[in-house]
Amino acid sequence: MTEPLLRVENLQQHFPISRSYTVKAVNGVSFDIYPGETYGLVGESGSGKTTIGRSVIRLYNPTGGRIVFNGRDITGKLDGGVREMLRKDMQMIFQDPMASLNPRKKVADIIGEGLDIHRRYTSRQDRADQISEMLKKVGLSPEHAARYPHQFSGGQRQRVGIARALIMHPKLIIADECISALDVSIQAQVVNLMKDIQEETGCAYLFIAHDLSMVKYISDRIGVLHLGYMVEAGTKEEIFSNPIHPYTRSLLSAIPHPNPEVEKRRQSITYDYATSGIDYAKGTEHTVGGTHTVLATDEELAAWTKA
Amino acid sequence: MSEAPKTILDIRNLDISFKTNAGIVHAIRGVNIDLCKGETVAIVGESGSGKSVTMKAAMGLLDSNATVNSGEILYTYTDDHGREQTVDLLKMPKKQLRQQINGQRIAMVFQDPMTSLDPTMTIGKQIMEGMFLHKNMSREAAKARAIELLNLVGIPDAEKRFRNYPHQLSGGMRQRVVIAIALSADPDILICDEPTTALDVTIQARILELIMDIQKKMKLSVIYITHDLGVVAKVADYVDVMYAGKIVEVGNVNEIFYEPKHPYTWGLLSAMPDLDTEDDRLYSIPGSPPNLLHEPKGDAFAARNQFALAIDEKADPPLFQVSRTHFAATWLLHPDAPKIEMPRELQDRLERARKEVEKYL
Numbered sequence: 001m002t003e004p005l006l007r008v009e010n011l012q013q014h015f016p017i018s019r020s021y022t023v024k025a026v027n028g029v030s031f032d033i034y035p036g037e038t039y040g041l042v043g044e045s046g047s048g049k050t051t052i053g054r055s056v057i058r059l060y061n062p063t064g065g066r067i068v069f070n071g072r073d074i075t076g077k078l079d080g081g082v083r084e085m086l087r088k089d090m091q092m093i094f095q096d097p098m099a100s101l102n103p104r105k106k107v108a109d110i111i112g113e114g115l116d117i118h119r120r121y122t123s124r125q126d127r128a129d130q131i132s133e134m135l136k137k138v139g140l141s142p143e144h145a146a147r148y149p150h151q152f153s154g155g156q157r158q159r160v161g162i163a164r165a166l167i168m169h170p171k172l173i174i175a176d177e178c179i180s181a182l183d184v185s186i187q188a189q190v191v192n193l194m195k196d197i198q199e200e201t202g203c204a205y206l207f208i209a210h211d212l213s214m215v216k217y218i219s220d221r222i223g224v225l226h227l228g229y230m231v232e233a234g235t236k237e238e239i240f241s242n243p244i245h246p247y248t249r250s251l252l253s254a255i256p257h258p259n260p261e262v263e264k265r266r267q268s269i270t271y272d273y274a275t276s277g278i279d280y281a282k283g284t285e286h287t288v289g290g291t292h293t294v295l296a297t298d299e300e301l302a303a304w305t306k307a
Numbered sequence: 308m309s310e311a312p313k314t315i316l317d318i319r320n321l322d323i324s325f326k327t328n329a330g331i332v333h334a335i336r337g338v339n340i341d342l343c344k345g346e347t348v349a350i351v352g353e354s355g356s357g358k359s360v361t362m363k364a365a366m367g368l369l370d371s372n373a374t375v376n377s378g379e380i381l382y383t384y385t386d387d388h389g390r391e392q393t394v395d396l397l398k399m400p401k402k403q404l405r406q407q408i409n410g411q412r413i414a415m416v417f418q419d420p421m422t423s424l425d426p427t428m429t430i431g432k433q434i435m436e437g438m439f440l441h442k443n444m445s446r447e448a449a450k451a452r453a454i455e456l457l458n459l460v461g462i463p464d465a466e467k468r469f470r471n472y473p474h475q476l477s478g479g480m481r482q483r484v485v486i487a488i489a490l491s492a493d494p495d496i497l498i499c500d501e502p503t504t505a506l507d508v509t510i511q512a513r514i515l516e517l518i519m520d521i522q523k524k525m526k527l528s529v530i531y532i533t534h535d536l537g538v539v540a541k542v543a544d545y546v547d548v549m550y551a552g553k554i555v556e557v558g559n560v561n562e563i564f565y566e567p568k569h570p571y572t573w574g575l576l577s578a579m580p581d582l583d584t585e586d587d588r589l590y591s592i593p594g595s596p597p598n599l600l601h602e603p604k605g606d607a608f609a610a611r612n613q614f615a616l617a618i619d620e621k622a623d624p625p626l627f628q629v630s631r632t633h634f635a636a637t638w639l640l641h642p643d644a645p646k647i648e649m650p651r652e653l654q655d656r657l658e659r660a661r662k663e664v665e666k667y668l
Contacts, residue, residue: 044507044508044509044510045478045507153595154354155595156595183353183354183534184353184534184535184536184575184578184579185353185574185575185578185591185592186353186591186595187578188577188578188579188589188590188591188592189591189592189593191589192588192589192591195587195588210507210508211508212508212582213537213579213580213581213582214580216580216582217580217589240582250509251508251509253512254508254509254511254512255508255537255582256508256511256512256535256536256537256538256540256541257537257540257581257582257663258536258537258539258540258564258576258579258581258660259540259564259581259660259663259664260539260540260541260543260560260561260564261561261664261667262540262660262663262664262667263537263540263541264540264541265667267516268509268512268513268516270509270513271509
């Protein structure tokens with residue numbers, strides 16, 4: 001087996017709010033991402049999925065745990081070389097294409113900013129060529145380079161966001177809810193584009209979303225998060241055909257199927273952590289076959305697998 | 308369906324345009340929608356297709372730069388004396404609409420529970436507000452009713468929550484409060500404008516089940532405005548698919564999902580992966596919705612339609628009847644049109660869907 005591109009071990013991310021109160025957003029999450037694969041993180045809002053993405057790219061300073069990217073430890077203080085490598089090889093696509101592009105910059109400068117910072121071009125012509133090639137790659141035309149973000153539609157803006165991430169030729173792209181703000185028909189276009197780019201460049205994705213059918217469609221492996229704990233992880237087949245954790249089950253049952261006869265008969269499973277009697281802190285990681293792991297105590301696991 | 312249910316809201320030939328700096332935007336181009344008592348109609352479409360504007364017209368909430376060019380919105384209700392009345396909401400003076408219809412007979416649940424509540428008022432006060440204004444209730448009666456409503460929408464500890472401010476509640480709880488406010492004056496019609504878009508899937512399912520449950524209890528008629536076909540499948544009896552200010556396909560929910568006729572509906576259905584989609588690529592509708600600043604010539608969808616015929620460029624298709632309840636506006640249904648089948652992937656998908664149904668029966 002090849003070396004993982006990204007290894008997250010026991011990541012903890014706490015935010016002290018006041019002297020006596022700390023928000024524990026992520027509590028000991030571990031996962032690996034291999035080169036060229038797509039790892040999906042799902043969970044409801046407040047489950048810590050965005051926090052993980054931001055900790056991994058070091059927009060936050062992790063409270064505990066270790067993140068190894070490309071064979072280098074990227075936790076703690078970053079020295080120059082590691083920082084340079086991290087900023088080049090890991091990129092992010094943000095959720096809101098309206099808010100994540102600087103309205104006062106032209107698209108060429110938004111996309112080219114990474115090139116400027118890392119001086120990755122030999123001449124102005126080279127810079128312009130790289131930018132127009134990237135625009136073509138994401139399905140925009142080179143003439144768009146001279147426009148401002150407000151002149152684009154939502155789907156086109158998200159393409160600009162993707163072009164900005166791609167221009168550094170990253171090995172890992174963190175896509176944080178990058179299609180949630182788009183219309184259904186446009187979502188499919190963007191997802192297809194992301195798949196094409198992956199095939200062409202071999203980059204890996206950390207795909208963060210709450211739309212499970214889309215996550216299943218795009219991901220190879222999936223991690224289910226709840227309240228900062230990774231409650232279940234495995235390949236998409238393992239998770240979707242044999243969900244074990246009650247939270248995963250309730251999440252899967254909540255997906256609306258575009259099939260009225262079935263949908264009208266189905267009741268979703270409700271799951272309430274407060275009354276379920278499960279304490280995530282007590283659970284340990286159990287492997288239930290293959291790469292499928294569940295966070296549970298021994299008794300809980302026995303009870304869930306029996307039914 | 309034994310006897311035909313009574314039509315309660317009847318939107319006829321609605322046509323609305325907006326005056327903007329860039330020119331006149333013809334946002335609604337002849338929309339017809341029927342809503343019968345106790346039924347649920349879903350209006351589906353992309354952003355900018357005019358689904359929200361249609362419902363805002365019914366609520367008298369149109370922006371000041373909007374002009375209603377033609378059409379009527381007929382609302383039938385039983386007045387306080389037990390007589391049946393039919394009024395045209397578009398002709399009603401704004402003031403009368405505010406006093407007699409809005410909130411009282413037609414209530415609306417907005418998309419974003421974070422911004423549709425007043426952050427400076429307790430939720431109890433916000434629920435009671437409508438009762439004071441519309442029903443002249445006493446403070447005690449209103450409070451009792453508000454707590455009853457909070458219980459109905461599934462908020463635990465209603466008495467305690469009554470004194471909470473919106474920021475003390477989670478998104479799902481806030482949306483429940485918004486629903487409670489909408490229900491406070493016993494409306495006939497509930498309009499839900501993307502009620503769950505801002506919420507998580509697990510909470511979405513619960514809110515939808517809650518609305519369906521209340522609908523049954525209170526015999527409400529509900530209009531959903533949404534772009535999520537999964538939601539539509541769960542709640543709707545009838546579906547109107549809107550594109551560029553027009554209804555392109557209407558039918559009951561089974562007809563739309565199992566026998567769609569319009570290429571746009573095909574696109575919408577295929578663009579959303581179901582859990583069994585194994586294809587390498589998702590089918591996507593190419594291009595983006597037209598800009599209604601420039602009135603499209605012929606069929607507005609033609610430019611994005613891989614099945615477009617020559618006539619689509621010239622003339623807008625009328626609604627062709629498929630069955631008693633099912634209509635679609637596409638030239639493909641014209642008797643002279645070439646026989647065109649829906650895309651292969653979608654056929655497979657529908658086949659799977661039918662098999663899944665058999666498993667359930």
